Amino acid sequence: MPPQHGKSELVSHWFPVWLLDLFPWARIILGSYQDDYAATWGKKVRNTIQANSDQLRVRISDDSAAANLWSTTEGGGMSSSGVSGAVTGKPAHILIIDDPIKSREEAESLTYRNKIWDWWTGTARTRLNPLPWAPYSVVIVMNTRWHLDDLPGRLLARKVDADLARYVPPWKQYKLPAIALENDPLGRKPGEALWPEKYPLELLYAIKGETSIYDWESEYQQAPIMKAGNLFRREFFRPIEVLA
Secondary structure: OOOOOOHHHHHHHHHHHHHHHHOOOOEEEEEEOOHHHHHHHHHHHHHHHHHOOOOOOOOEEEEEEEOOEEEEOOOOEEEEEEOOOOOOOOOEOEEEEEOOOOOHHHHOOHHHHHHHHHHHHHHHHHHEOOOOOOOOOEEEEEOOOOOOOOHHHHHHHOOEEOOOOEEOOOOOOOOOOOEOOOOOOOOOOOOOEOOOOOOOHHHHHHHHHOOOHHHHHHHHOOOOOOOOOOOOOHHHOOOOOOOO
16 A cells, blocks of 8 residues: 555554454564554554453453553453564464565665565564464565565565475455556546545645656555666657658
Protein backbone atom coordinates (compact mmCIF):
# COMPACT_ATOMS: atom_id res chain seq x y z
CA MET A 1 0.00 0.00 0.00
CA PRO A 2 1.12 3.63 -0.53
CA PRO A 3 2.54 5.84 2.24
CA GLN A 4 0.12 7.27 4.81
CA HIS A 5 -2.78 5.04 3.77
CA GLY A 6 -3.36 3.41 7.16
CA LYS A 7 -1.16 0.33 6.76
CA SER A 8 0.07 0.19 10.34
CA GLU A 9 -3.28 1.16 11.83
CA LEU A 10 -4.84 -1.77 10.02
CA VAL A 11 -2.27 -4.52 10.41
CA SER A 12 -0.35 -3.54 13.57
CA HIS A 13 -3.20 -2.13 15.67
CA TRP A 14 -6.66 -3.43 14.85
CA PHE A 15 -5.72 -6.80 13.42
CA PRO A 16 -3.96 -7.96 16.64
CA VAL A 17 -6.89 -6.69 18.75
CA TRP A 18 -9.36 -8.63 16.60
CA LEU A 19 -7.17 -11.74 16.51
CA LEU A 20 -6.48 -11.91 20.24
CA ASP A 21 -10.14 -11.41 21.07
CA LEU A 22 -10.89 -14.52 19.00
CA PHE A 23 -7.81 -16.49 20.06
CA PRO A 24 -6.44 -15.09 23.34
CA TRP A 25 -3.86 -17.90 23.47
CA ALA A 26 -2.20 -16.76 20.23
CA ARG A 27 1.32 -15.35 20.28
CA ILE A 28 2.06 -12.43 17.94
CA ILE A 29 5.45 -10.99 16.98
CA LEU A 30 5.54 -7.57 15.35
CA GLY A 31 8.70 -6.42 13.55
CA SER A 32 9.20 -2.97 12.07
CA TYR A 33 12.07 -0.70 11.04
CA GLN A 34 12.81 0.49 14.59
CA ASP A 35 12.32 -0.78 18.15
CA ASP A 36 10.51 2.34 19.38
CA TYR A 37 8.16 2.41 16.40
CA ALA A 38 7.27 -1.26 16.82
CA ALA A 39 6.72 -0.80 20.58
CA THR A 40 4.31 2.07 19.84
CA TRP A 41 1.96 -0.34 18.09
CA GLY A 42 2.37 -2.99 20.77
CA LYS A 43 1.35 -0.35 23.29
CA LYS A 44 -1.67 0.69 21.21
CA VAL A 45 -2.91 -2.89 21.01
CA ARG A 46 -2.46 -3.39 24.75
CA ASN A 47 -4.18 -0.09 25.61
CA THR A 48 -7.09 -0.76 23.25
CA ILE A 49 -7.72 -4.15 24.84
CA GLN A 50 -7.56 -2.68 28.34
CA ALA A 51 -9.80 0.27 27.46
CA ASN A 52 -12.49 -1.95 25.93
CA SER A 53 -12.72 -4.74 28.46
CA ASP A 54 -16.50 -4.39 28.48
CA GLN A 55 -16.64 -5.37 24.79
CA LEU A 56 -13.68 -7.75 24.46
CA ARG A 57 -13.16 -11.19 25.95
CA VAL A 58 -9.34 -11.10 25.95
CA ARG A 59 -7.58 -9.84 29.09
CA ILE A 60 -4.04 -8.53 29.64
CA SER A 61 -2.01 -10.27 32.33
CA ASP A 62 -1.14 -7.95 35.23
CA ASP A 63 2.38 -9.31 35.67
CA SER A 64 3.43 -8.88 32.03
CA ALA A 65 2.30 -5.67 30.42
CA ALA A 66 5.33 -3.81 29.04
CA ALA A 67 4.75 -1.88 25.82
CA ASN A 68 7.08 -4.10 23.77
CA LEU A 69 6.24 -7.41 25.45
CA TRP A 70 2.99 -8.33 27.15
CA SER A 71 0.85 -11.41 27.69
CA THR A 72 -2.81 -12.30 27.95
CA THR A 73 -4.29 -14.25 30.83
CA GLU A 74 -4.59 -17.26 28.51
CA GLY A 75 -0.93 -17.39 27.52
CA GLY A 76 -1.08 -15.37 24.33
CA GLY A 77 0.33 -11.91 23.82
CA MET A 78 2.44 -9.66 21.64
CA SER A 79 6.16 -8.98 21.29
CA SER A 80 7.41 -5.97 19.29
CA SER A 81 10.90 -5.15 18.04
CA GLY A 82 12.90 -3.58 15.24
CA VAL A 83 14.13 -5.70 12.37
CA SER A 84 17.70 -5.21 13.56
CA GLY A 85 17.04 -6.45 17.08
CA ALA A 86 16.47 -9.75 18.78
CA VAL A 87 12.94 -11.11 18.94
CA THR A 88 12.18 -11.89 22.55
CA GLY A 89 9.41 -13.93 24.12
CA LYS A 90 7.77 -17.18 23.21
CA PRO A 91 7.49 -18.62 19.69
CA ALA A 92 4.87 -16.88 17.57
CA HIS A 93 1.84 -18.22 15.77
CA ILE A 94 1.52 -14.94 13.87
CA LEU A 95 4.40 -12.81 12.58
CA ILE A 96 3.64 -9.30 11.35
CA ILE A 97 6.36 -7.42 9.46
CA ASP A 98 5.23 -3.81 9.12
CA ASP A 99 7.35 -1.41 7.06
CA PRO A 100 10.83 -2.88 7.60
CA ILE A 101 12.27 -0.03 5.48
CA LYS A 102 11.71 3.57 6.55
CA SER A 103 13.47 5.63 3.87
CA ARG A 104 14.74 5.72 0.31
CA GLU A 105 18.31 5.74 1.64
CA GLU A 106 17.78 2.41 3.38
CA ALA A 107 15.99 0.96 0.36
CA GLU A 108 18.91 1.79 -1.93
CA SER A 109 21.43 0.18 0.41
CA LEU A 110 22.24 -3.43 -0.46
CA THR A 111 23.81 -3.77 2.96
CA TYR A 112 20.56 -2.77 4.66
CA ARG A 113 18.43 -4.97 2.40
CA ASN A 114 20.67 -7.92 3.24
CA LYS A 115 20.37 -7.02 6.93
CA ILE A 116 16.57 -7.27 6.75
CA TRP A 117 16.79 -10.55 4.87
CA ASP A 118 19.20 -11.97 7.44
CA TRP A 119 16.79 -10.91 10.22
CA TRP A 120 13.95 -12.72 8.44
CA THR A 121 15.85 -15.93 7.74
CA GLY A 122 18.00 -16.10 10.87
CA THR A 123 15.85 -14.54 13.58
CA ALA A 124 12.17 -13.93 12.84
CA ARG A 125 11.48 -17.11 10.90
CA THR A 126 13.00 -19.24 13.67
CA ARG A 127 10.34 -18.00 16.13
CA LEU A 128 7.40 -19.33 14.12
CA ASN A 129 5.26 -21.92 15.84
CA PRO A 130 2.54 -23.98 14.08
CA LEU A 131 -1.08 -23.20 14.80
CA PRO A 132 -2.92 -25.81 16.90
CA TRP A 133 -5.10 -26.90 13.98
CA ALA A 134 -2.56 -26.73 11.13
CA PRO A 135 1.11 -27.55 10.46
CA TYR A 136 1.99 -23.93 9.70
CA SER A 137 2.02 -20.43 11.14
CA VAL A 138 0.97 -17.14 9.53
CA VAL A 139 3.27 -14.37 8.28
CA ILE A 140 1.95 -10.99 7.14
CA VAL A 141 4.25 -8.50 5.42
CA MET A 142 2.68 -5.07 5.07
CA ASN A 143 4.69 -2.29 3.52
CA THR A 144 5.22 0.25 0.80
CA ARG A 145 7.32 -1.19 -2.01
CA TRP A 146 10.61 0.65 -2.27
CA HIS A 147 12.83 -1.50 -4.45
CA LEU A 148 12.75 -4.57 -6.68
CA ASP A 149 15.07 -6.26 -4.20
CA ASP A 150 13.24 -5.31 -0.98
CA LEU A 151 11.90 -7.96 1.40
CA PRO A 152 8.61 -8.61 -0.50
CA GLY A 153 10.56 -8.71 -3.75
CA ARG A 154 12.85 -11.41 -2.41
CA LEU A 155 10.00 -13.38 -0.86
CA LEU A 156 7.97 -13.36 -4.07
CA ALA A 157 10.99 -14.25 -6.21
CA ARG A 158 12.12 -17.18 -4.07
CA LYS A 159 10.58 -20.34 -5.50
CA VAL A 160 12.75 -23.11 -4.15
CA ASP A 161 14.37 -23.57 -0.75
CA ALA A 162 17.95 -24.44 -1.75
CA ASP A 163 18.77 -26.17 1.54
CA LEU A 164 15.73 -28.45 1.59
CA ALA A 165 15.45 -28.77 -2.20
CA ARG A 166 11.68 -28.31 -2.14
CA TYR A 167 9.15 -25.63 -2.86
CA VAL A 168 8.47 -23.27 -0.01
CA PRO A 169 4.87 -22.29 0.85
CA PRO A 170 3.58 -19.73 -1.67
CA TRP A 171 2.94 -16.12 -0.73
CA LYS A 172 -0.35 -14.43 -1.52
CA GLN A 173 0.19 -10.90 -2.80
CA TYR A 174 -2.36 -8.10 -2.50
CA LYS A 175 -1.07 -5.09 -4.41
CA LEU A 176 -3.04 -1.91 -3.71
CA PRO A 177 -1.77 1.00 -5.82
CA ALA A 178 -2.78 4.56 -5.00
CA ILE A 179 -4.51 4.76 -8.41
CA ALA A 180 -6.20 1.53 -9.45
CA LEU A 181 -5.06 -0.51 -12.43
CA GLU A 182 -6.71 -3.43 -14.22
CA ASN A 183 -7.77 -6.41 -12.06
CA ASP A 184 -7.70 -4.46 -8.82
CA PRO A 185 -7.98 -6.79 -5.79
CA LEU A 186 -10.55 -4.47 -4.20
CA GLY A 187 -12.69 -4.37 -7.31
CA ARG A 188 -11.93 -0.73 -8.11
CA LYS A 189 -12.20 0.50 -11.66
CA PRO A 190 -8.95 1.62 -13.30
CA GLY A 191 -8.18 5.19 -12.32
CA GLU A 192 -9.97 5.15 -8.96
CA ALA A 193 -8.16 6.34 -5.85
CA LEU A 194 -7.42 3.94 -3.01
CA TRP A 195 -8.56 6.31 -0.23
CA PRO A 196 -10.46 9.11 -1.97
CA GLU A 197 -11.66 10.69 1.27
CA LYS A 198 -8.08 11.48 2.30
CA TYR A 199 -6.23 11.27 -1.01
CA PRO A 200 -8.58 12.27 -3.87
CA LEU A 201 -7.35 11.91 -7.42
CA GLU A 202 -6.54 15.61 -7.67
CA LEU A 203 -4.11 15.29 -4.77
CA LEU A 204 -2.61 12.04 -6.07
CA TYR A 205 -1.96 13.58 -9.48
CA ALA A 206 -0.36 16.58 -7.77
CA ILE A 207 1.92 14.21 -5.86
CA LYS A 208 2.69 12.33 -9.06
CA GLY A 209 3.64 15.57 -10.80
CA GLU A 210 6.18 16.39 -8.09
CA THR A 211 7.55 12.86 -7.73
CA SER A 212 10.06 11.02 -9.87
CA ILE A 213 8.82 8.09 -11.94
CA TYR A 214 11.08 5.83 -9.92
CA ASP A 215 9.52 6.85 -6.61
CA TRP A 216 5.94 7.10 -7.87
CA GLU A 217 5.85 3.64 -9.42
CA SER A 218 7.39 1.96 -6.38
CA GLU A 219 6.01 3.85 -3.38
CA TYR A 220 2.57 4.81 -4.72
CA GLN A 221 1.79 2.20 -7.37
CA GLN A 222 3.59 -0.72 -5.68
CA ALA A 223 5.40 -1.59 -8.92
CA PRO A 224 9.12 -0.89 -8.40
CA ILE A 225 11.23 -0.52 -11.51
CA MET A 226 14.91 -0.53 -12.31
CA LYS A 227 16.52 2.83 -11.72
CA ALA A 228 18.70 2.58 -14.79
CA GLY A 229 15.92 1.77 -17.23
CA ASN A 230 12.22 1.18 -17.89
CA LEU A 231 11.47 4.79 -16.96
CA PHE A 232 9.29 5.79 -19.88
CA ARG A 233 5.65 6.74 -19.55
CA ARG A 234 3.09 6.18 -22.27
CA GLU A 235 2.25 9.89 -22.31
CA PHE A 236 5.82 10.70 -23.34
CA PHE A 237 5.03 9.41 -26.82
CA ARG A 238 2.64 10.84 -29.39
CA PRO A 239 1.43 8.77 -32.36
CA ILE A 240 2.27 10.37 -35.72
CA GLU A 241 0.37 9.43 -38.84
CA VAL A 242 2.49 9.29 -41.96
CA LEU A 243 0.77 9.70 -45.29
CA ALA A 244 2.08 7.44 -48.04
